[in-house]
Amino acid sequence: xxxxxxxxxxxxxxxxxxxxxxxxxxxxxxxxxxxxxxxxxxxxxxxxxxxxxxxxxxxxxxxxxxxxxxxxxxxxxxxxxxxxxxxxxxxxxxxxxxxxxxxxxxxxxxxxxxxxxxxxxxxxxxxxxxxxxxxxxxxxxxxxxxxxxxxxxxxxxxxxxxxxxxxxxxxxxxxxxxxxxxxxxxxxxxxxxxxxxxxxxxxxxxxxxxxxxxxxxxxxxxxxxxxxxxxxxxxxxxxxxxxxxxxxxxxxxxxxxxxxxxxxxxxxxxxxxxxxxxxxxxxxxxxxxxxxxxxxxxxxxxxxxxxxxxxxxxxxxxxxxxxxxxxxxxxxxxxxxxxxxxxxxxxxxxxxxxxxxxxxxxxxxxxxxxxxxxxxxxxxxxxxxxxxxxxxxxxxxxxxxxxxxxxxxxxxxxxxxxxxxxxxxxxxxxxxxxxxxxxxxxxxxxxxxxxxxxxxxxxx
Amino acid sequence: xxxxxxxxxxxxxxxxxxxxxxxxxxxxxxxxxxxxxxxxxxxxxxxxxxxxxxxxxxxxxxxxxxxxxxxxxxxxxxxxxxxxxxxxxxxxxxxxxxxxxxxxxxxxxxxxxxxxxxxxxxxxxxxxxxxxxxxxxxxxxxxxxxxxxxxxxxxxxxxxxxxxxxxxxxxxxxxxxxxxxxxxxxxxxxxxxxxx
Numbered sequence: 001x002x003x004x005x006x007x008x009x010x011x012x013x014x015x016x017x018x019x020x021x022x023x024x025x026x027x028x029x030x031x032x033x034x035x036x037x038x039x040x041x042x043x044x045x046x047x048x049x050x051x052x053x054x055x056x057x058x059x060x061x062x063x064x065x066x067x068x069x070x071x072x073x074x075x076x077x078x079x080x081x082x083x084x085x086x087x088x089x090x091x092x093x094x095x096x097x098x099x100x101x102x103x104x105x106x107x108x109x110x111x112x113x114x115x116x117x118x119x120x121x122x123x124x125x126x127x128x129x130x131x132x133x134x135x136x137x138x139x140x141x142x143x144x145x146x147x148x149x150x151x152x153x154x155x156x157x158x159x160x161x162x163x164x165x166x167x168x169x170x171x172x173x174x175x176x177x178x179x180x181x182x183x184x185x186x187x188x189x190x191x192x193x194x195x196x197x198x199x200x201x202x203x204x205x206x207x208x209x210x211x212x213x214x215x216x217x218x219x220x221x222x223x224x225x226x227x228x229x230x231x232x233x234x235x236x237x238x239x240x241x242x243x244x245x246x247x248x249x250x251x252x253x254x255x256x257x258x259x260x261x262x263x264x265x266x267x268x269x270x271x272x273x274x275x276x277x278x279x280x281x282x283x284x285x286x287x288x289x290x291x292x293x294x295x296x297x298x299x300x301x302x303x304x305x306x307x308x309x310x311x312x313x314x315x316x317x318x319x320x321x322x323x324x325x326x327x328x329x330x331x332x333x334x335x336x337x338x339x340x341x342x343x344x345x346x347x348x349x350x351x352x353x354x355x356x357x358x359x360x361x362x363x364x365x366x367x368x369x370x371x372x373x374x375x376x377x378x379x380x381x382x383x384x385x386x387x388x389x390x391x392x393x394x395x396x397x398x399x400x401x402x403x404x405x406x407x408x409x410x411x412x413x414x415x416x417x418x419x420x421x422x423x424x425x426x427x428x429x430x431x432x433x434x435x436x437x438x439x440x441x442x443x444x445x446x447x448x449x450x451x452x453x454x455x456x457x458x459x460x
Numbered sequence: 461x462x463x464x465x466x467x468x469x470x471x472x473x474x475x476x477x478x479x480x481x482x483x484x485x486x487x488x489x490x491x492x493x494x495x496x497x498x499x500x501x502x503x504x505x506x507x508x509x510x511x512x513x514x515x516x517x518x519x520x521x522x523x524x525x526x527x528x529x530x531x532x533x534x535x536x537x538x539x540x541x542x543x544x545x546x547x548x549x550x551x552x553x554x555x556x557x558x559x560x561x562x563x564x565x566x567x568x569x570x571x572x573x574x575x576x577x578x579x580x581x582x583x584x585x586x587x588x589x590x591x592x593x594x595x596x597x598x599x600x601x602x603x604x605x606x607x608x609x610x611x612x613x614x615x616x617x618x619x620x621x622x623x624x625x626x627x628x629x630x631x632x633x634x635x636x637x638x639x640x641x642x643x644x645x646x647x648x649x650x651x652x653x654x655x656x
Binding site: 064 | 475476477478480482483486487488490491492493494495505510533534535538539540541542543544546561563564565568569572573623624625635636637639640641643644646647650651654
């Protein structure tokens with residue numbers, strides 16, 4: 001039978017089929033962080049169950065960490081306690097932890113790929129919905145709740161029903177100024193926030209084949225924003241070249257053997273998906289969101305559509321936008337570049353390319369937050385830090401930061417923030433904050449101009 | 461985990477679509493290391509203004525509504541995987557959430573915490589909202605064994621889907637951990653045999 005990439009990886013991890021379509025799925029790698037793991041550790045301790053495979057777990061501190069003065073004790077008592085708890089739990093159970101200040105510390109979904117932990121054909125989970133990021137490698141990766149974190153602790157497995165399959169094909173060549181973030185915002189705007197629920201998505205077509213690993217990660221990262229548990233892209237030479245030589249990647253003959261296996265993973269010609277969508281690269285423009293879910297997106301030079309629906313109106317009222325309004329020239333006081341969506345080196349390169357030789361708008365507060373220590377190091381080595389500093393921007397220390405604003409990086413009430421993160425939900429970046437999702441290029445242009453500009457005009 | 465078999469209760473209506481987990485429990489309340497106390501902050505920024513004053517228009521604060529069933533608009537629980545959202549719903553006292561569509565992760569998290577997500581047709585959901593509007597004390601009966609939800613005031617009823625394994629777990633108050641631990645030999649055999 002013809003199989004999809006997803007089928008191949010899933011089927012290779014089924015320990016046992018139970019009745020009612022339930023399957024025991026084996027998990028290769030489990031990433032954990034401070035926010036969604038403590039209750040799972042407690043659960044096991046209370047039941048006297050040991051951690052089954054501690055060497056298949058990697059921990060990082062990312063959600064609830066400051067992005068300034070990380071060498072000092074964390075000021076907020078509850079945050080400090082949560083971080084201490086992670087530390088204690090990991091040392092007690094012999095789990096590798098990249099704690100604050102460690103050279104490998106960073107957002108789980110930035111850290112794991114850059115260290116070569118994420119590899120094609122694996123199953124990976126983390127108590128975080130953006131675990132879908134790792135699908136960029138042809139990995140089955142998805143977010144789980146804390147009860148499931150405890151299940152994986154106890155058995156390195158989960159009891160699941162196999163999701164349905166969905167393929168989104170985008171062919172053609174992207175226009176200048178259109179970034180991977182625009183591609184995924186475009187897809188979500190077209191399909192809506194629940195079109196993927198119950199599905200695992202494969203992204204196919206020349207647009208994704210031509211994309212770098214960083215770009216593919218940005219796309220897969222936001223699969224959950226259309227409801228899909230995960231997104232995947234077939235591994236190819238781009239994937240193999242990215243992994244080769246990384247800290248925990250297989251080496252020598254072992255690597256070649258793995259590559260030979262990884263080459264068997266792409267979807268068979270003629271395999272059938274439960275649902276398929278096709279888009280044309282030429283129709284995609286730089287995108288921007290105007291509402292309070294990631295599906296409420298438009299091309300940057302389009303006007304806000306009209307919808308006669310209470311939830312739509314509630315959303316516009318929260319954003320203080322009107323139907324039919326254009327967002328060009330909208331004054332913006334806050335810009336955030338970072339997160340597991342757009343906190344990788346390529347994102348900072350895109351921002352720096354625009355910023356070089358320019359000066360930031362005086363009224364803008366901009367937070368540039370690398371996704372990991374490794375990204376921070378590379379930003380410095382490539383001279384991007386100097387570009388940012390000369391333009392008046394300050395580079396902060398790694399973490400999830402203003403994407404979910406658990407730390408002090410909160411956008412004040414009523415303020416607009418052009419953000420490269422993944423969610424524009426009410427209050428996501430702080431109580432009353434108004435988030436406008438965009439690519440790192442659009443975010444950089446906003447930071448320089450102090451308002452949203454029609455970036456497409458730069459490329460005419 | 462709490463057992464669930466049958467419940468008859470009035471309901472609190474929340475006629476909003478795409479209610480995400482950041483609304484159910486804002487991120488700033490995720491700093492705890494246990495599961496207690498999240499109910500107090502359920503829908504925090506809709507229930508209270510920034511000075512902590514009660515927003516009396518919000519259905520959870522409206523005295524005419526009560527009960528342990530939450531009825532919400534389409535695509536409830538989208539967004540983050542935070543199980544804190546299910547703990548908040550449970551902690552506040554809800555045992556059932558009714559909607560025309562649930563996000564995957566929330567649905568699983570709810571089931572793992574003894575909260576039953578009941579997915580109904582859009583027309584039945586509309587029917588429920590209308591009945592509650594007419595009579596805020598209208599009772600709804602949710603029968604897990606029979607997989608039915610009934611508006612007792614007009615006797616309209618609909619059946620709902622649930623995986624039979626999950627149904628057994630809820631009825632008996634079991635969770636997946638015990639089951640998976642009992643499968644350890646199979647899991648070890650899988651680890652030994654796998655070829656890649």
